[in-house]
Amino acid sequence: MRVVILGGGFCGSMVAKRLDNRGLLDVILIDKEPYFEYYPSLPKLITDPDYHKKIIKSYSSFLNDVEVLTEKVVKVTPDNVSTIERKVEFDILVISLGANYPIYLDDKKNVFTVSSGKGVKELSKGMEKADDVLIVGGGLIGTEVAAEIASKTEKNVTLVHPHERLIERNPKMASLFAETYLRNKGVKMILDEKVVGREDDEYLTSEGRKIESDVCIWSTGLSFDRSLFQGFADPCFTERNTLKVNDHLQLKANPNIFVGGDISDTDEEKTGHNADSHSKIIAENVLRSYKNRPLKSYSNVNFPMIISLGDVNGLISFSPVGIPGPVPALVKHLLEKGALLRL
Numbered sequence: 001m002r003v004v005i006l007g008g009g010f011c012g013s014m015v016a017k018r019l020d021n022r023g024l025l026d027v028i029l030i031d032k033e034p035y036f037e038y039y040p041s042l043p044k045l046i047t048d049p050d051y052h053k054k055i056i057k058s059y060s061s062f063l064n065d066v067e068v069l070t071e072k073v074v075k076v077t078p079d080n081v082s083t084i085e086r087k088v089e090f091d092i093l094v095i096s097l098g099a100n101y102p103i104y105l106d107d108k109k110n111v112f113t114v115s116s117g118k119g120v121k122e123l124s125k126g127m128e129k130a131d132d133v134l135i136v137g138g139g140l141i142g143t144e145v146a147a148e149i150a151s152k153t154e155k156n157v158t159l160v161h162p163h164e165r166l167i168e169r170n171p172k173m174a175s176l177f178a179e180t181y182l183r184n185k186g187v188k189m190i191l192d193e194k195v196v197g198r199e200d201d202e203y204l205t206s207e208g209r210k211i212e213s214d215v216c217i218w219s220t221g222l223s224f225d226r227s228l229f230q231g232f233a234d235p236c237f238t239e240r241n242t243l244k245v246n247d248h249l250q251l252k253a254n255p256n257i258f259v260g261g262d263i264s265d266t267d268e269e270k271t272g273h274n275a276d277s278h279s280k281i282i283a284e285n286v287l288r289s290y291k292n293r294p295l296k297s298y299s300n301v302n303f304p305m306i307i308s309l310g311d312v313n314g315l316i317s318f319s320p321v322g323i324p325g326p327v328p329a330l331v332k333h334l335l336e337k338g339a340l341l342r343l
């Protein structure tokens with residue numbers, strides 16, 4: 001039986017690892033990069049691009065019996081997957097391609113996202129000559145990015161966020177701490193406004209404000225590329241283009257397709273921890289499908305969010321509290337080491 005896994009991030013790499021060395025299945029992992037990349041540490045690369053080598057792990061170093069194809073997936077149908085180089089048939093498919101962060105501006109010059117090591121290295125180069133940095137979005141990523149830059153450089157940082165408080169899905173206490181930390185580091189915060197356009201180096205907000213900036217870091221608008229999927233019935237997709245799954249994490253209309261990580265429509269925060277929890281259920285259910293046994297159901301267990309604010313500060317956010325200080329920063333560092341060690 002051939003199992004094809006699309007995307008070797010938090011979910012896909014752990015499904016591959018869990019199915020490896022069993023001698024039962026023919027497992028293929030397809031990813032556009034030859035390595036797993038630990039995304040929660042990407043903000044660190046803005047000021048220290050060499051740190052990249054510490055947050056990647058090549059698939060060949062932890063997968064023995066899984067065939068790895070370093071190719072970009074360009075089409076997925078209910079029967080096969082196409083990369084630029086080939087078409088791959090499957091008996092069971094695991095879709096774990098993660099999310100995209102599309103930039104909704106016509107002029108994207110000097111606008112970057114923090115969504116891959118390669119992209120952040122480009123951003124780091126672009127920052128060298130910049131005095132003014134604009135961060136669009138004050139969710140988890142925008143807040144961490146602002147703290148990273150403000151705590152380690154002399155740049156003028158402005159953060160625009162469309163809600164009345166930062167990281168607004170977290171407890172108020174956590175937002176307040178993050179806002180106070182950033183203000184004390186000199187970050188100019190503009191809340192309840194959106195960046196809606198650009199004219200040269202001036203960014204326009206929904207309230208008519210103009211912000212001049214050399215570099216813009218786009219940290220908003222999680223999205224999914226529906227155009228990859230062809231031949232699937234419309235009910236497979238939510239309005240946000242995530243894929244609808246049942247309790248067993250199967251695509252609703254296609255029981256031989258499992259979906260995990262950010263691209264699934266499970267009702268929870270899109271986090272590495274949740275993507276990893278999906279991988280446990282998916283790997284188990286792939287084996288159970290092979291053995292014709294009843295499938296396991298997924299249920300979410302709430303886990304605290306750990307938000308870093310520079311290297312030595314951070315906060316643990318677990319409703320209804322937010323606990324600030326150096327301990328969260330240390331925990332975040334240990335999580336990075338742990339995630340890479342267990343692969």
Ligand SMILES: Cc1cc2nc3c(=O)[nH]c(=O)nc-3n(C[C@H](O)[C@H](O)[C@H](O)COP(=O)(O)OP(=O)(O)OC[C@H]3O[C@@H](n4cnc5c(N)ncnc54)[C@H](O)[C@@H]3O)c2cc1C
Nearest residue numbers: 007009010011032039040072073098261262270271272275
């Ligand atoms: C800057 C940043 C900070 C974050 N901080 C935290 C945090 O502190 N804690 C936390 O829990 N979560 C955090 N997250 C979220 C977490 O990283 C995601 O929830 C998690 O990575 C989702 O896992 P996934 O398996 O769905 O996809 P991903 O980990 O995104 O993996 C997707 C994989 O698919 C591959 N891929 C994508 N498209 C294609 C294609 N067309 N062809 C081939 N390969 C493809 C990619 O190369 C990648 O390896 C952060 C994310 C970012 C970007």
